[in-house]
């Protein structure tokens with residue numbers, strides 16, 4: 014069908030798609046940031062990460078609609094709950110498997126995902142939910158429809174990314190995290206207490222997962238499997254950015270979000286998810302040696 | 311003696327900035343035992359990895375039985391009769407000792423899906439033949455009692471023996487042994503050496519052996535290849551290499 | 567439904583899923599390959615057989631324009647073959663990857679396949695269900711049909727069990743086991759390990775494809791939502807709980823998991839929390855999976871001695 018219809022080519026520059034891509038990219042970038050921090054230090058693929066996002070969103074939802082708290086406060090609650098939650102899951106489960114292989118941990122995380130997702134279903138039901146807030150008219154800027162929620166998503170994600178950047182650059186623990194992410198053993202030699210580091214990583218990574226889930230819920234709907242279904246492009250961003258590389262993950266996140274939204278110009282809309290899938294496959298296949306050369310294992 | 315069965319020509323391999331093997335050239339004559347010596351980090355194991363195809367060489371050629379093999383994968387080189395062992399034993403922990411041995415049988419018709427399902431006479435007889443050979447080798451290596459034990463439960467020395475047995479099981483023309491005697495008890499070491507000697511003299515098998523025990527390697531080898539810093543420093547009879555100034559220096563300068 | 571009907575239904579589901587577990591056990595238990603595309607192989611088998619045996623839709627709302635009316639056994643065979651081909655194709659690109667990366671790649675391929683099934687309505691009916699799939703010999707068996715179908719599935723399970731066990735115990739299986747333990751060893755001994763991995767992938771996918779066909783011809787109608795990643799994860803849980811490496815374990819583990827998932831069918835709907843039961847049982851499966859990996863990594867019927875061999879004093 015496509016061909017070289019000038020309208021199609023024009024559509025590639027449709028700023029509306031670009032804006033949508035920026036919004037989606039912001040969410041993926043934040044989520045990928047949290048995942049890459051965890052992945053870089055714990056060295057296993059945590060399938061439950063998407064469900065961490067969902068838990069964050071649901072707690073924020075509960076605070077927002079069931080206890081009538083303002084959305085900002087609710088979001089903070091969601092973040093804190095998930096930060097602590099990630100740590101609790103580690104103490105209850107992952108810590109006991111620390112000496113096992115990455116493969117065992119991957120399968121364990123599947124079990125964790127099962128538990129979290131279905132606890133959500135039991136507590137909040139299976140239907141989709143929304144944060145409460147006035148349905149606002151979408152103002153147009155230069156012909157682009159810009160929802161207030163979308164602006165919030167973009168602004169909040171920039172704040173989160175900036176805050177995390179400062180954390181990783183300026184604080185002792187952040188610098189240690191980056192060192193450990195480069196090489197877990199090396200960090201141990203240099204006298205960094207890795208177990209304490211792991212605690213911080215779960216706290217920071219969990220909080221970021223929580224807020225990513227909230228942003229995702231703000232953009233679309235809150236559903237029990239919202240995080241799991243969003244996982245593929247997030248992993249793609251992490252892989253493309255280089256595991257454990259925060260800046261790479263963020264860049265990857267924006268790139269994937271924007272590519273995905275712009276892709277509707279050339280491929281049918283219903284194939285949009287294929288972008289994340291293909292990028293993940295290509296990213297993994299093009300780096301056979303455990304991604305980014307010597308990498309972390 | 312005879313024609314070279316193996317020829318390495320200008321082999322080179324670097325890891326990052328480190329030249330692990332630097333322009334190594336040597337040959338090994340058919341039906342002889344060659345000792346590959348050198349201080350720790352000299353590049354001996356890396357050379358083995360280049361010969362057997364586990365590492366791709368940055369440059370150089372490997373000629374085995376008169377043919378270039380540098381383009382072949384490790385399994386193809388093994389199928390042609392060049393079998394190597396690993397310095398750090400690679401026993402298949404979750405497989406029994408007997409299965410470890412049988413795995414090495416070559417040209418086994420039971421290794422195809424159809425062969426496995428049909429289980430024809432030829433499959434059975436090949437398996438039977440492999441079992442007999444494995445029994446012979448395991449008895450010699452004093453592992454026969456342990457044949458139904460998982461390889462992961464063996465001691466370090468026993469693992470070395472199993473690794474050697476498995477390599478012999480493959481009936482190689484050329485066997486590359488990376489420190490086969492490390493951790494094996496001295497009585498057995500002597501018997502192993504005499505077995506290697508027998509295989510060489512009676513079956514014309516060729517060996518390249520990496521070994522740190524100078525007395526052992528000098529006594530068993532027809533030829534010594536001395537390496538240092540990735541380079542082949544000295545090649546000759548044991549006597550020649552023993553008295554080679556460059557080698558002495560390498561050892562004194564290298565380890566304590 | 568009477569309890570007897572329910573029991574047959576549940577037993578048939580157990581049988582079909584057992585086939586999936588048998589295939590996955592060849593991948594993971596025997597060869598150490600992290601295949602996370604199993605639901606896709608199942609889907610390929612189901613859709614292939616359904617499309618080949620069910621004529622296109624007619625009428626105003628017709629969606630699927632492609633279909634045929636081949637005999638069912640042709641459909642089943644084609645489904646298994648196509649699933650095997652897909653398995654080999656995916657494996658060709660990815661088996662060289664390290665374990666957990668292979669998991670991610672195969673999962674992505676599976677989702678891609680599901681996306682195609684979902685979107686190509688002309689072929690698959692898309693998000694709507696592909697309906698009216700015929701059942702083999704319906705109306706011409708002398709016993710009640712659901713019993714017949716159960717026996718059919720049981721026969722296939724028994725045959726596959728014997729076949730795969732034989733493979734695992736053969737010299738072929740020995741090489742697969744060696745790949746699982748340490749791929750470089752068989753490589754050093756002259757085995758083309760990549761080729762063995764492809765064969766393993768193909769065989770396991772073929773049996774998953776056959777399971778898909780049996781599923782399609784049992785349930786009349788299939789939709790893309792029957793083939794979500796969570797199905798793959800469920801089969802993984804079954805294999806691990808049953809004991810990776812044991813084919814009997816794979817079947818027992820599946821019976822166990824499906825039992826937990828289906829037990830709610832037998833529970834009257836007026837007990838407290840009845841509506842939450844489906845989710846409670848999934849929580850239970852998740853907890854069980856973790857507990858087994860922690861307390862009993864060799865599963866119900868796996869080989870404890872093998873699992874602990876070389877791991878310094880066993881259960882770390």
Ligand SMILES: Nc1ncnc2c1ncn2[C@@H]1O[C@H](COP(=O)(O)OP(=O)(O)OP(=O)(O)O)[C@@H](O)[C@H]1O
Nearest residue numbers: 325328330348349350351352353354355356357397
């Ligand atoms: N895979 C690798 N990556 C990086 N460096 C390597 C690798 N393999 C070997 N090296 C380096 O190459 C050099 C040669 O190593 P090699 O193992 O070949 O030495 P060797 O002669 O076998 O020593 P030893 O007697 O200790 O076994 C060493 O400096 C080693 O650290």
Ligand SMILES: [Mg+2]
Nearest residue numbers: 354355356397
């Ligand atoms: Mg060495």
